[in-house]
Amino acid sequence: MQRDQQPRSDAAAPPILEVRNLVVAFHGLAGTLRALDDVSFSIAPGEILGVVGESGAGKSLTGAAVIGLLERPGRIDGGEILLAGRRIDNLPHAQMRKVRGREIGAIFQDPLTSLNPLLTVGEQLTETIATHLALSAKAARARAVELLAEVGIPAPANRIDDYPHHFSGGMRQRVVIALALCANPKLVIADEPTTALDVSVQAQILELIRRLGREHGTAVMLITHDMGVIAETADRVAVMYAGRVAEIGPTREIIETPHHPYTVGLMGSVPVIGEDAEDLVQIDGSMPRLNAIPPGCAFNPRCGEVMGRCLSQRPGLMPAGRSQAACWLMDTVTGDAA
Amino acid sequence: MLYFIIQRMLQSVLVMLVVAAISFALFSYVGDPIEAMTGEDDPIELKQQLRASLGLDQPIPIQFARFVGNAVQGDFGVSYRARQPVMQLIAERFPATMELVFVASLIALFVGIPAGIYTALRRDSPVSYALQTGSLIGISMPTFLTGILLILVFSVWLKVLPSFGRGETVDIGWWSTGFLTVSGLKSLILPSITLGLFSTTLIMRLVRTEMLEVMRTDYIKFARARGLRDRSINFRHAFKNTLVPVVTITGMQVGSLIAFAIITETVFQWPGLGLLFIQAVGNVDIPVMAAYLVLTALMFVVINLAVDILYFFIDPRLRADRAVASGATT
Structure with missing residues (x-):
């Protein structure tokens, strides 16, 4: 199931999404918590970037920041977000609303709760279409039927007037994807799109997401904690830890030759059929809470290869083979850490 | 949906019967109406005659059945005080x-x-x-x-x-x-x-x-x-x-x-x-109190029935008929 590792777009194409040194903080009575700290990455047209990490690593928060839906008291405290070269992190509410849905589509985790139970699928689709595109009611409905057909709903013209509860979980997730695609966005943020689904349905949904990039050149940010999903779908992977990017690189490189000790541990914890489950590596300890991130490298309390400078100096992303890793090991023996 | 409404209506009838029983019980537990209607000096024969003419000498179940039968037709008897039909008041x-x-x-x-x-x-x-x-x-x-x-x-x-x-x-x-x-x-x-x-x-x-x-x-x-x-x-x-x-x-x-x-x-x-x-x-005017109790309960029951029916218009998930029809295709 391994995919072609070359990015499908040519290298000269400007990225659809570019996140530079993003800082997201929560300002509360107890002080300020930095939930995202200096996060940078980019996604090229047609590319699928997988974002992995444990719960609380900041994956979903990154997605929410990009789409401009951070919930109070969280807010962007630094860095910038560029969509096709245009800065979007400081847009006023009314303009950001037009970016959402029109240029960035979102797919949420739970298809059972993502759809409004009181409106038909068609009503939800046509409303979204009419909000962003200048189409007549009839044309909007025709586009809604097309979209349902595209995401693989059988007999879409008959199903369009059904309510969400008439659809199964997998079918509802297809409807959610259709809703995200209403205005043909340049970027789709899929936050755990398959976590709530059966394994057989998961594969179908992932295939659908892969087809987006292939057929429409849509860039996809695929947020998941499931390495299997990443291996099957993503072109590149960003591994997040405690609100920072630990390592980013081509999927095969990350899986086969991880560089950051955290990524090494993460790959060791993925069970492989045919191998003894007792060989699974477990990373000792747990990810620090946001109010207790140690100075230096956030991973230093759990790292087996911790050095003196890891305790005081925070490593930035450094070249490591075909990837980049935020680890001081890369500074001394570049590209030869695993 | 029709089944649901019929079920609710039967429940409503049951509720109304219970309320009717309670208001009927008022008559027997809150003093003897004959004593309230007559003076101390009236002869016993008059009291018995009054009791018979009001049907109060008959067994309780028969009295209750008559009460319900009359109530359904809007007849709650005569006010002890105003000497007018309760329904008119x-x-x-x-x-x-x-x-x-x-x-x-x-x-x-x-x-x-x-x-x-x-x-x-x-x-x-x-x-x-x-x-x-x-x-x-x-x-x-x-x-x-x-x-x-x-x-x-x-x-x-x-x-x-x-x-x-x-x-x-x-x-x-x-x-x-x-x-x-x-x-x-x-x-x-x-x-x-x-x-x-x-x-x-x-x-x-x-x-x-x-x-x-x-x-x-x-x-x-x-x-x-x-x-x-x-x-x-x-x-x-x-x-x-x-x-x-x-x-x-x-x-x-x-x-x-x-x-x-x-x-x-x-x-x-x-x-x-x-x-x-x-x-x-x-005034211990029991017929008026009983009628008020039954009418208030009736209005509660009718409003609740209306609310139940409104649910169907608000929430499509309750309209089960279509879900059954399309359930096979999902």
Whole structure:
């Protein structure tokens, strides 16, 4: 199931999404918590970037920041977000609303709760279409039927007037994807799109997401904690830890030759059929809470290869083979850490 | 859906029978009506004759069956006090209470719902804080006190609104309405505010809580992520999803407005059912009390049935027929 590792777009194409040194903080009575700290990455047209990490690593928060839906008291405290070269992190509410849905589509985790139970699928689709595109009611409905057909709903013209509860979980997730695609966005943020689904349905949904990039050149940010999903779908992977990017690189490189000790541990914890489950590596300890991130490298309390400078100096992303890793090991023996 | 409605109607009939039994029991437990109707010096023969003519010498089940049979036809007997058919007394008072309850319900809905939505959407605005504080007062102040304070301010100090009665009324058939005269309308203002205040604040707080709840759901977040307009998110998506609990509580509130009208009607000497009931209690006028009890229960039952039917229009998930039809294709 391994995919072609070359990015499908040519290298000269400007990225659809570019996140530079993003800082997201929560300002509360107890002080300020930095939930995202200096996060940078980019996604090229047609590319699928997988974002992995444990719960609380900041994956979903990154997605929410990009789409401009951070919930109070969280807010962007630094860095910038560029969509096709245009800065979007400081847009006023009314303009950001037009970016959402029109240029960035979102797919949420739970298809059972993502759809409004009181409106038909068609009503939800046509409303979204009419909000962003200048189409007549009839044309909007025709586009809604097309979209349902595209995401693989059988007999879409008959199903369009059904309510969400008439659809199964997998079918509802297809409807959610259709809703995200209403205005043909340049970027789709899929936050755990398959976590709530059966394994057989998961594969179908992932295939659908892969087809987006292939057929429409849509860039996809695929947020998941499931390495299997990443291996099957993503072109590149960003591994997040405690609100920072630990390592980013081509999927095969990350899986086969991880560089950051955290990524090494993460790959060791993925069970492989045919191998003894007792060989699974477990990373000792747990990810620090946001109010207790140690100075230096956030991973230093759990790292087996911790050095003196890891305790005081925070490593930035450094070249490591075909990837980049935020680890001081890369500074001394570049590209030869695993 | 039809099955559901029939089931609900059967339940309603059962409820009404229980209420009828309770009001029937009033007759036997609250003193002997014959003693109340006759003087101490009347001969025993007269009392027995009266007892027989009223059917009170027959076995209890037969008396109950007759009571129910007559009640279904609208016959609750003759008032001990007024010596008039109870139904006639009630028909005279019914329009006054209904108009009062109607206006109070309108206030509760058209003030309560917008205020609830506003305080949910603009949580931090000064107006919201004021409304929230005001609603606490409204919810905790007893009705009679509200009424007396309003009379003090608007009738005694400002002398702009009447303090009691319905003003002039116009008869349309058997229905006497206060809506068509100036004094009738002015007389409605204070009592309906008094009666509606509690429901207004209750509905406001309920709508606020439900809206805040719905605003946190995934489908509202997803609607935002699709860039839908705020107005559509707030009303088409969010408010509609608060309607099931709001309709339930509103229905119950209309029922309790009819019941609580007793206090308001007493404070304002409003010639409605509540005042009739209070007078009946004072006079141990059992037929009037029984009829009032049965009628109030009937209105509760009818309102609840209406609410149950409204659910089907609000929530498509309850309309099971289509789900069964399309279940095979999913």
